[in-house]
Amino acid sequence: MKLFDAHCHLQDPRILSKAPTLIKTAQDSGVVRFAVNGIHEQDWHLVKDMAQAYPSVIPSFGLHPWYVAERSPNWFKTLREYLDSTPSAAVGEIGLDKGSHGRNIDFSEQVDVLQQQLELAKGLHKPASIHCVRAFGDLLELMKSVGPFPAGVILHSFLGSAEMVPEFSKLGAYFSFSGFLMSLKANKAKKMLKMVPSDRILLETDAPDALPTSNLDSLFFVEGDTSLAQELHGQRTTSSSTSASSPSNSSRVVTGASKLSKETLNHPANIHSVLDYVASMLEITKEELAELSYQNAVHLFSYEGSKVHQQ
Numbered sequence: 001m002k003l004f005d006a007h008c009h010l011q012d013p014r015i016l017s018k019a020p021t022l023i024k025t026a027q028d029s030g031v032v033r034f035a036v037n038g039i040h041e042q043d044w045h046l047v048k049d050m051a052q053a054y055p056s057v058i059p060s061f062g063l064h065p066w067y068v069a070e071r072s073p074n075w076f077k078t079l080r081e082y083l084d085s086t087p088s089a090a091v092g093e094i095g096l097d098k099g100s101h102g103r104n105i106d107f108s109e110q111v112d113v114l115q116q117q118l119e120l121a122k123g124l125h126k127p128a129s130i131h132c133v134r135a136f137g138d139l140l141e142l143m144k145s146v147g148p149f150p151a152g153v154i155l156h157s158f159l160g161s162a163e164m165v166p167e168f169s170k171l172g173a174y175f176s177f178s179g180f181l182m183s184l185k186a187n188k189a190k191k192m193l194k195m196v197p198s199d200r201i202l203l204e205t206d207a208p209d210a211l212p213t214s215n216l217d218s219l220f221f222v223e224g225d226t227s228l229a230q231e232l233h234g235q236r237t238t239s240s241s242t243s244a245s246s247p248s249n250s251s252r253v254v255t256g257a258s259k260l261s262k263e264t265l266n267h268p269a270n271i272h273s274v275l276d277y278v279a280s281m282l283e284i285t286k287e288e289l290a291e292l293s294y295q296n297a298v299h300l301f302s303y304e305g306s307k308v309h310q311q
């Protein structure tokens with residue numbers, strides 16, 4: 001069984017030193033691709049380095065709505081340069097957020113920044129990975145004015161309503177599911193999943209976030225590295241220096257929910273848990289969903305210059 005993690009953040013400073021072993025463990029479990037999304041100007045070089053070091057890593061560059069206030073005056077020029085010099089890259093993570101974190105960030109700035117990045121993705125014929133929290137109406141409106149998106153957009157960790165699926169779908173959206181789906185009521189999740197066209201379903205981990213909350217006994221957990229987060233701040237790191245971590249503490253299977261702490265982070269191999277959950281909601285086999293979501297991701301990520309080629 002081959003799986004494609006359509007959205008994750010293996011460059012996150014909390015797990016960067018462990019990335020080599022996380023990738024290895026996930027690959028051994030059947031994950032053959034990782035779409036690794038940058039979130040602000042300071043981590044784009046980490047994503048680029050990681051994509052150079054690992055054929056399985058597909059880079060994406062974008063300015064996430066949580067970081068729009070800290071953007072430099074040159075952010076858009078820098079983003080363009082990253083995309084121009086990295087033909088294998090897609091756009092992301094970008095988006096809108098009116099949730100508990102996002103509502104502190106000026107919304108009209110969020111919209112401006114998203115609009116520029118959506119236009120850029122569309123002009124470059126690349127897919128864009130979109131974060132949307134409590135702002136689906138605004139997102140739809142903006143996507144209608146900029147779209148449609150023949151190269152596709154990924155509504156990542158999608159938790160929108162069943163009713164909105166056809167409208168987004170018409171504009172070129174793919175719907176990507178992570179462990180966050182398990183926070184929705186099962187009947188609501190089921191209703192929404194059944195609206196998603198079978199050629200638009202993707203699976204992701206959003207690791208190190210979105211730790212699944214089902215099948216705890218078979219999950220992989222990662223302990224976050226807070227010292228590294230400080231060390232990396234403002235400092236350029238190459239992927240070769242990330243292999244210094246000890247494999248022994250990089251990932252482990254913990255039995256029982258009692259050992260979960262707040263610092264417990266998600267592992268890209270946990271895409272299997274998302275697969276199991278979504279397959280059970282859709283009442284299809286894991287094998288069918290694995291094949292379907294893999295082919296959808298391959299199709300979406302087969303843009304010009306990509307590492308992925310349609311079979």
Ligand SMILES: [Zn+2]
Pocket residue numbers: 007008009037093131156206
């Ligand atoms: Zn993300």
